[in-house]
Amino acid sequence: MTGRHANKVVASVAEALAPMRDGMTVLVGGFGLSGNAEALIRGVIERGVRDLTIVSNNAGNLGKGLALWLKAGIVRKVICSYIGNNDDLHTRRASGEIAVEITPQGTLAERMRAAGAGIPAFFTPTGAGTVVEDGKETREFDGRRYLLERALHGDVALVRAHTADRFGNLRFWRTARNFNPVMATAARLTIVECDHLVELGALDPDDVHLSGIHVHRIVHVPEHENAFEYRTVRKRP
Amino acid sequence: MTGRHANKVVASVAEALAPMRDGMTVLVGGFGLSGNAEALIRGVIERGVRDLTIVSNNAGNLGKGLALWLKAGIVRKVICSYIGNNDDLHTRRASGEIAVEITPQGTLAERMRAAGAGIPAFFTPTGAGTVVEDGKETREFDGRRYLLERALHGDVALVRAHTADRFGNLRFWRTARNFNPVMATAARLTIVECDHLVELGALDPDDVHLSGIHVHRIVHVPEHENAFEYRTVRKRP
Amino acid sequence: MTTAPEPTLWSTADMARRAAREIPAGAIVNLGIGLPTQVGDYLPDGHAWLHSENGLLGIGPFPYEGDEDPNLINAGKQTITVVPGGATFDSAASFAMIRGGHIDLAILGAMQVSAAGDLANWAVPGGKIMGIGGAMDLASGCRHVIAMMQHVTKKNEHKLVRTCDYPLTAARVVTLVITDLGVFQPTGDGFRVVELAPGVSRDYAQARTGAPLG
């Protein structure tokens, strides 16, 4: 008898992704191209699954990140907050190939936080009096108008961490953290791609960003592209 | 013109507590006697305010912590999850001197998390089918029964941190963290008592447990009693 | 008329040892205050991850004398240690883990368990209110709940019952009951006998149970 939290470290991206199936809802960490689980994202295409619903703030950009899935034709629906200049998504939305559900960014994060925390629904002020209200229950509390939003669960989460120990305790790097921790809490199966893999006890208990309770498979990927979107700099004095 | 986040470090407990007023709702961090803001708790009695509503998991124990407030007669109501062997609370509840509202511990935490996060109300499974349901709206989602719980705001939060920088970025120590961070987010005025005060930049951005955005006043208190409740040990081999 | 010999009931240590067998390797487990905490003594090192709702996953053994830290405690406020790989977090995150179904198993003390799996473990009718603590969150949030208790009260009243008359902690959540008489599974109509302590007959157990044993 073995629980879900034994022997999480797997040897390859393919092994990590073996449980993926057609039609799954996949939560993919990252904000733009920062904090992307690059190897897992590539691996899903090799895995050959399709008809995926992806939940991602941006669903790729500049032909990179989740734009690879869009181009590979394995995505049925995207739940995101921002398309911007992600032309791979614009064209497939326009053609009707992919359904796009746009959600305010904070509501997207909070819906997954709710899913991970066992909250089926919550009221939020974001979107009150806008098109986001359409079809949703509204209610006033203390004279202000709120919408009822539902928890957003994933079958799988693909998460990029800076450091993981063998139980899956995670640390993230700077703004690569973004949606990664909250998505890890909201999926039935959370798969982590880490830059650094360390032994149990290497992380001080107070230095863990996300407990390994939310992690089910870990693959160590030392090399990443970490693509820039806008490389803004100043001159050295 | 000066915002709420300038010059937070104050020289004394009395100065830190100057904005407190009679009748306020005060969120007090700590689980049992661990992670208590000991100097601030003592200071509130010297401050001379009364008719307080306190929100605390335990409201003191063994005559210590918030039991000091109970004995001083400055508390009108306690919202807590557990009384246990806190006899100072049992006797004042029995005499009718203090009203006690008992809330499941996770609901207590989540109500304050909601307050801090701008969520006025949320559905939770905890307490469904129990007396906790009394007087609350219930609803089924996907065949399961949930209660609607409301956000719980404080006028003031009294928080104990291990380390604070001058902006109020906080780190906590082990299980002294408990309710401290979430209470800090839920109050209009958050006052922090820290064991260690450091300069800006001394904490790596990724090592901060709670952003100083949730902190308004900081007092450095190097010495603490840190009382034990049950000192359980094993023999050295 | 012959009198059946009195059976040897399980000690609390026996019950804790038996409960430990229900814990799979690599499971996330919350052990309630009191008797359930003892279950940890019968788990091999590194077998499971023990969760403390005050903000720790990875409870280790009690500290060596002199190493006690009053700010490192379990939910029963006992001084503890952290195992390698343990991590701390705040109460909101801790109860998000519980409510969100991330804890595989809770082993909780009980006053009454009904045939439907209802749990009553926080208040005695007419008694002093001790509070709820994390009991309701654990009982309703964890994927499985094992109740551990003496089979009858000191006054020989039934505790495995058709319907709880003590205030409920959560409805239809208990999947297994471990008592000094054995191991029982709520079935809706009664309790299935999974195992009996040495010398405990089915009749002996039935006489002490407020619902049919199946």
Added chain:
Amino acid sequence: MTTAPEPTLWSTADMARRAAREIPAGAIVNLGIGLPTQVGDYLPDGHAWLHSENGLLGIGPFPYEGDEDPNLINAGKQTITVVPGGATFDSAASFAMIRGGHIDLAILGAMQVSAAGDLANWAVPGGKIMGIGGAMDLASGCRHVIAMMQHVTKKNEHKLVRTCDYPLTAARVVTLVITDLGVFQPTGDGFRVVELAPGVSRDYAQARTGAPLG
């Protein structure tokens, strides 16, 4: 008939400099993508704390050439630095700060602002949908919202209007509008003139505003 001389309208730098004056010392400020981001250039070091909704409080200047880190970016996906005292957090915590009213001020780009303070800044009717991003959370969650925009469109259509006909971002949230013509405050019925750019007359501004100036 004499023709009034054309006034010198504010440049985007003038607008950013004017907006910076609205930021109290020690304020927590979120600067929207585009023009509002430039406001940061006119703040003295350490004057305010800049929040980036992707998970940072304490945005510093752009990095020196060669120090860019693709995993340290602002909400516009530009490489940035962190000031001493800055801290990172996840998206859920970041938007909890926004929604929970912990951000003192947001300065956001705008397409239309109504006399009631309604903000439209995320979609052009009939245009390509770029998405909402953090705009609705910021507009409805921050304690004060300043809108920055050109006073009229390139086709000379009004952008300060009685009622927005673009899709709303949030209703009744804008407390101040800074344009190339000056500074205006929504009053419900129209806009109060707080300040006009050099040489801009009240008549000049009124002709370019879709609601009464008061």
